[in-house]
Amino acid sequence: MSDGVEQVPNERQQPSSPDAEGSAHPLGHITVGYDGSDASKEAVLWSIGAATRHDGSVRVISAWKSDNDRRGPSWVPHREPSAEERAQALDDGQRALDIWIESLAPTIPVTASATLCEGPVADVLIESAPGGVLALGNRQRSRLVSYAVGSVAHSVMSRPTGVTVLVPQARHRLGVAAPSDVIVGVDGSDVSVKALRWAVDAFAESGAAIIAVACAAPDASPTGMLISPWTLTPDEMLERADHVVMDAARNALDQRPPGASQVSIETRAVVAHAEEALAEASNTSALIVLGATGASGIRDRILGSTAARTIQRSVCPVAIVHG
Numbered sequence: 001m002s003d004g005v006e007q008v009p010n011e012r013q014q015p016s017s018p019d020a021e022g023s024a025h026p027l028g029h030i031t032v033g034y035d036g037s038d039a040s041k042e043a044v045l046w047s048i049g050a051a052t053r054h055d056g057s058v059r060v061i062s063a064w065k066s067d068n069d070r071r072g073p074s075w076v077p078h079r080e081p082s083a084e085e086r087a088q089a090l091d092d093g094q095r096a097l098d099i100w101i102e103s104l105a106p107t108i109p110v111t112a113s114a115t116l117c118e119g120p121v122a123d124v125l126i127e128s129a130p131g132g133v134l135a136l137g138n139r140q141r142s143r144l145v146s147y148a149v150g151s152v153a154h155s156v157m158s159r160p161t162g163v164t165v166l167v168p169q170a171r172h173r174l175g176v177a178a179p180s181d182v183i184v185g186v187d188g189s190d191v192s193v194k195a196l197r198w199a200v201d202a203f204a205e206s207g208a209a210i211i212a213v214a215c216a217a218p219d220a221s222p223t224g225m226l227i228s229p230w231t232l233t234p235d236e237m238l239e240r241a242d243h244v245v246m247d248a249a250r251n252a253l254d255q256r257p258p259g260a261s262q263v264s265i266e267t268r269a270v271v272a273h274a275e276e277a278l279a280e281a282s283n284t285s286a287l288i289v290l291g292a293t294g295a296s297g298i299r300d301r302i303l304g305s306t307a308a309r310t311i312q313r314s315v316c317p318v319a320i321v322h323g
Contacts, residue, residue: 025054025056025201025202026133026163026198026201026202027050027051027053027054027056027133027202028051028054028055028056028057029051029056029057029058029059029132029133030047030050030051030056030057030058030059030132030133030134030135030165031058031059031060031061031125031128031129031132031133031134031135032044032047032058032059032060032061032134032135032136033061033063033121033125033134033135033136033137033152033156034060034061034062034097034112035062035064035137036062037137037139038137038169039136039137039138039139039167039168039169040136040137041137042137042167042168042169043135043136043137043138043165043167044058044060044101044104044135045104046135046165046167046317047135047165047167048104048106048108048110051108052106052107052108053206055108056108057108057109057110057111058106058108058109058110058111059110059111059112059113059128059129060097060101060110060111060112060113061112061113061115061124061125061128062093062097062112062113062114062115063114063115063116063117063121063124063125064116064117064121065116065117065118065120065121086116089116090114090115090116093114094112094113094114097112097114098112120152120155121152122152122153122155122156123155125152125156126155126156126159126162129162130161130162131161131162132162132163133162133163133164133165133319134156134159134162134163134164134165135164135165135166135167135317136152136153136156136164136165136166136167137166137167137169138166138167138168138169138311138317138318139169153166157292157320159322160322160323161322161323162322163198163319163320163321163322164319164320164322165287165317165318165319165320166311166317166318166320167317168314168315168316168317180208180209180284180285180286181208181209181211181281181284181285181286182199182202182203182208182209182210182211182285182286182287182288182289183211183213183278183281183282183285183287183288183289184196184199184210184211184212184213184288184289184290185213185214185215185274185278185288185289185290185291185306185310186212186213186214186244186245186248186249187214187215187244187274187291188214188244188247188248189291189293190323191291191292191293191321191322191323192248192290192291193248193251193252193255193291194291194321194323195289195290195291195319195321196210196212196248196249196252196265196289197252197255197256198289198319198321199287199289199319200252200253200256200263200265201256201260204260204261204262204263205261208286209266210263210264210265210266211265211266211267211268211281212245212248212249212252212265212266212267212268213245213267213268213269213270213277213278213281214241214242214244214245214248214267214268214269214270215241215270215271215272215273215274215277215278216232216237216238216240216241216269216270216271216272217237217271217272217273217274218234218237218271218272218273234271237271238269238270238271241269241270241271242267242269244269245267245268245269246267249265249267252265253265274306274310275306275309275310275313278290278306278310278314279309279310279313279314282310282313282314282315282316282318283315283316285316286316286317287316287317287318287319288310288314288316288317288318288319289318289319289321290306290307290310290318290319290320290321291320291321291323292307292320292321292322292323293323307320
């Protein structure tokens with residue numbers, strides 16, 4: 001993934017004061033959806049690690065429907081519970097959650113709450129993190145195929161604002177591991193520039209390399225059709241991708257507020273299908289960041305193609321920045 005590489009420095013900004021971030025940092029507070037699965041445990045561990053870097057906090061929400069829902073934690077009755085059973089399930093669930101969180105010995109505030117809900121679980125999670133970061137486990141190869149296409153995660157992905165992070169069951173400890181690459185997929189859309197700007201705000205002072213990547217699909221054309229008499233040559237596709245990624249990097253840096261910390265963005269333009277290039281990059285990256293919607297080789301919504309496939313194939317967490 002190295003067809004074209006450039007550095008875009010942000011020369012006009014000056015370093016911020018040590019206290020500039022505080023609780024306002026993009027990863028200063030993270031809400032996590034927890035259902036007792038291994039995937040959701042990984043999401044909790046990732047969130048604690050990420051928030052620890054910024055002296056932040058984490059809120060763990062264990063929510064499940066009060067009717068006969070077999071997907072909840074093992075201590076939830078698998079039938080219509082009575083009022084007493086609901087109360088006991090809440091007590092048991094809260095106790096088990098508190099004990100597990102305490103065993104992690106976090107060095108930042110971590111609160112946990114177990115709740116029964118009458119409506120969709122996704123609504124509870126979204127309301128718990130209005131406009132903020134919400135982390136979920138990514139069950140890539142479970143019987144549900146992928147958390148990304150599960151009902152809860154699918155509903156959460158439709159939230160209008162905020163950032164949703166899908167954490168796989170490995171390589172989750174972004175906050176405590178050595179800094180690594182943060183890859184941002186850009187496609188010329190406003191929301192992809194917003195995703196790049198979020199990544200810059202979140203990782204400018206972390207030591208991680210921020211890399212913006214634009215991909216030109218080998219079978220793309222100027223009209224967006226897969227088959228076209230005006231198919232571009234590889235050089236033309238690479239040139240177009242290079243313009244896209246350079247413009248995105250400049251726009252993201254131009255939108256930084258005065259006094260923000262100095263940062264540079266590495267840009268890469270490649271001829272490849274986006275999900276393939278991003279999946280490959282995930283092997284050596286701490287995080288992949290994508291916009292919730294955007295353009296692709298066939299002009300479809302990114303969550304219907306690139307983002308969904310990337311979430312399924314990525315071995316590192318994937319952050320979806322909602323428009």
